[in-house]
Amino acid sequence: MNLEMQKRLSSKVAKVGLARVKINPENVDQVKEAITKADIRDLIDNKVIEILPLVRNSKARARLRAKAKKKGRQSGPGSKVGTRNARTPTKRVWINRIRLQRKIIKSFKDSGRLSTGDWKTLYYRAKGGFFRNKRHLLQTLEQGKLLKEKKK
Numbered sequence: 001m002n003l004e005m006q007k008r009l010s011s012k013v014a015k016v017g018l019a020r021v022k023i024n025p026e027n028v029d030q031v032k033e034a035i036t037k038a039d040i041r042d043l044i045d046n047k048v049i050e051i052l053p054l055v056r057n058s059k060a061r062a063r064l065r066a067k068a069k070k071k072g073r074q075s076g077p078g079s080k081v082g083t084r085n086a087r088t089p090t091k092r093v094w095i096n097r098i099r100l101q102r103k104i105i106k107s108f109k110d111s112g113r114l115s116t117g118d119w120k121t122l123y124y125r126a127k128g129g130f131f132r133n134k135r136h137l138l139q140t141l142e143q144g145k146l147l148k149e150k151k152k
Helices: 004-014 025-033 037-045 060-071 090-110 116-127 134-143
Strands: 021-023 049-051
Touching (some): 004 021, 021 025, 025 037, 037 049, 090 116, 090 134, 116 134
16 A cells, blocks of 8 residues: 555655654555545544654763763873864963963062062073973972062
8 A cells, every 4th residue: 555645745744754754554544545734634633643753862872971071081092183282282381381380480579488589580491491380390499499488
């Protein structure tokens, strides 16, 4: 029994794809007689022609992955796309580092724990890329005994 036309009509009426239209095999005779859109609408209302729900991809695995990423997992070398410089440009890394170092040096100078001369040398060292990071800067301050005691 060819119900292609009825199926196509019902997909048009319901505004869904052909795959989502299911015709009840017990009521094939009723469906065969339906030739107008109005007939099809009545059959859909009477559940003779059924419109199946959308089948979508489950987001469960995506949620699990997002949760793991938030914890810092899933970020090994196999997940990385692009060079190190493409991911965070070396210039941006430098900007972040130098701003932090200058902020620390300035705070020590403003609080009076660092003399102007020492501040100047540290500033130029930072500018020249002498300090690898914040810890290295603080270590140098400690070892060189450049910091004065805190004023109470």
